[in-house]
Amino acid sequence: MTTSTAASPVLKVEGIDAFYDSSQVLFGLSLFLNKGETLALLGRNGAGKSTTMKSIAGIVRGRKGSISLAGKEIRGQAPHQIARAGIAFVPEDRQIFPELSVEDNLLIAIKRNQQGGSDWTLERIYDMLPLLKPLRMRLGGQLSGGEQQMLTVGRALMGNPSVILLDEPSEGLAPIMVQKIGELIGTLRELGTTIVLAEQNLHFCLGLADHAVVIDKGKDVFYGTIDELSRNDDIKQRYLSV
Numbered sequence: 148m149t150t151s152t153a154a155s156p157v158l159k160v161e162g163i164d165a166f167y168d169s170s171q172v173l174f175g176l177s178l179f180l181n182k183g184e185t186l187a188l189l190g191r192n193g194a195g196k197s198t199t200m201k202s203i204a205g206i207v208r209g210r211k212g213s214i215s216l217a218g219k220e221i222r223g224q225a226p227h228q229i230a231r232a233g234i235a236f237v238p239e240d241r242q243i244f245p246e247l248s249v250e251d252n253l254l255i256a257i258k259r260n261q262q263g264g265s266d267w268t269l270e271r272i273y274d275m276l277p278l279l280k281p282l283r284m285r286l287g288g289q290l291s292g293g294e295q296q297m298l299t300v301g302r303a304l305m306g307n308p309s310v311i312l313l314d315e316p317s318e319g320l321a322p323i324m325v326q327k328i329g330e331l332i333g334t335l336r337e338l339g340t341t342i343v344l345a346e347q348n349l350h351f352c353l354g355l356a357d358h359a360v361v362i363d364k365g366k367d368v369f370y371g372t373i374d375e376l377s378r379n380d381d382i383k384q385r386y387l388s389v
């Protein structure tokens with residue numbers, strides 16, 4: 148990591164490792180995220196983006212390093228404790244409840260995460276994701292991939308997280324849905340939501356992210372503003388598929 152950041156980032160990951168059985172996939176990875184900022188996590192297929200997010204969310208446990216949220220250490224906590232502490236993870240495979248309606252998928256999140264009052268309501272979610280409103284009684288399993296992606300983001304918001312981790316939200320979607328997901332992230336950013344956005348596609352992150360971390364073979368190899376990255380041909384050619 149080459150650049151220092153503001154004094155107290157909301158999320159600070161320092162020198163973590165991660166293993167699947169005995170195979171190591173993260174090697175001393177660090178990143179910083181300031182409140183209200185969108186951080187792009189970029190890297191090729193298999194670079195370690197999902198593992199980084201799963202490590203933050205407590206799904207993959209490492210042996211070293213520190214992960215702190217608003218100054219409190221969360222590394223080693225169980226996923227439900229980390230979710231309760233304010234981190235929402237939207238996985239690549241979406242994981243909505245296929246047998247529940249859109250509305251119940253949303254309501255279940257508020258029940259599970261509500262800690263005395265909630266800023267996000269069904270009404271606000273439907274205002275921001277108007278596409279979901281006419282589908283509110285449809286079963287989750289009957290939605291298209293893009294609709295499911297909208298639903299997972301809505302569900303994450305219902306827990307009023309302080310940080311949202313979005314794992315390749317545009318993956319496998321039709322261009323029109325990719326555009327809608329981009330607009331949604333733009334709106335969330337304007338609302339001051341703090342986001343980590345894992346992506347293979349730098350182009351998708353331009354105009355959406357403030358800073359970027361590039362990961363290669365489980366290590367952070369670049370940290371800077373998204374504009375600095377877009378001008379850095381060497382890093383782009385070496386580590387990104389552009």
Ligand SMILES: Nc1ncnc2c1ncn2[C@@H]1O[C@H](COP(=O)(O)OP(=O)(O)OP(=O)(O)O)[C@@H](O)[C@H]1O
Nearest residue numbers: 167170172190191192193194195196197198199347
């Ligand atoms: N459950 C698992 N068991 C074993 N190895 C895994 C597992 N999940 C990921 N890996 C390996 O860990 C490395 C990092 O994978 P990861 O999914 O974090 O990368 P990624 O950057 O998110 O890639 P993608 O864009 O393909 O999702 C890869 O070598 C991958 O094969």
